[in-house]
Amino acid sequence: MVYLVAALLGYLIGSIPTAYLVVKQLTGQDIRQIGSGNVGATNVKRAAGFKPFLFVLLFDFLKGTIPVLISRFLFPDLHWLHVLVALATVLGHSKSIYLKFAGGKSAATGLGGFVGLDPVAGLLLAVIAYVIxxxxxxVSVGSLVASVLSPIMLIIFKAPVPYQIYAAVAGIYVIYLHKANIQRLLKGTENRI
Structure with missing residues (x-):
């Protein structure tokens, strides 16, 4: 029962459509009809500017981090529970119940979950992604590199095996959600910031 409740709460928190709500509030527009149509921080920058972009990026990151940290605090020995919560937030962000199961690409939320599981490795990964x-x-290149590096870093940092599995599964999922970006990268037409 604990696992089910934790997964549901993680999913509902991850589902909060921050980018959609911020752009709607600031401009009255639906972010899904602007720029790339993606419900994520990068598209918020196009639609509403730099400060809203930073707010959405941080909020989406924390959607992944805070539920995982709470699960680790309440149930410190249940590594699979922590992983389930992290995966639920990622799934929620990309398949939001509030947006008829549409959403963003989960890079910030996935990284947030990663930081929740292993703060040192996660913050190092965030720095690497930012530099890239x-x-x-x-942004897509940083997200893709972070997705590839995340399981490797948790192996290096000797994190629990369930955390390593989370990093691999979430990384593959985020790469899958970036398939259009990968096609644009191969064609040399990817958007720059």
């Missing part, structure tokens, strides 16, 4: 984004000026 700054150098390439492409």
């Amino acid at each position: 984004m700054r150098v390439t000026r492409m």
Whole structure:
């Protein structure tokens, strides 16, 4: 029962459509009809500017981090429960119940869950992703590299095996959600920041 409740709460928190709500509040527009149509922080920057982008990025990150930290605090030895909560937030962000099961690409929320599971490895991964984004000026490249590196880093940091499995599964899922970005990268037409 604990696992079911934790997964449901993680999903509902992850489902909060931050980008949609912020852009709707600031501009009256539906973010799904603007720019890339993605319900994520990068598209918020196009639709509403830099400060709303930062707010959405942080909020989406915390949607992944806080539920995992709470689950670790309440049930410190239940590693699979922590992983279930992290995966539920990622699924919620990409398949939001509030947006008829549509959503964003889960990179920030996935990274947030990663930081919740292993703060040191997660923050190091966040720095690497940020540097790659700054150098390439492409958010998708930073997200994709972080997705590939996340399970490797948890192996290096000797995190519990369930956490390593989370990093691999969530990383593959985030890469899958970036399939359109990958196609644009291969064509040399990916959007830059």
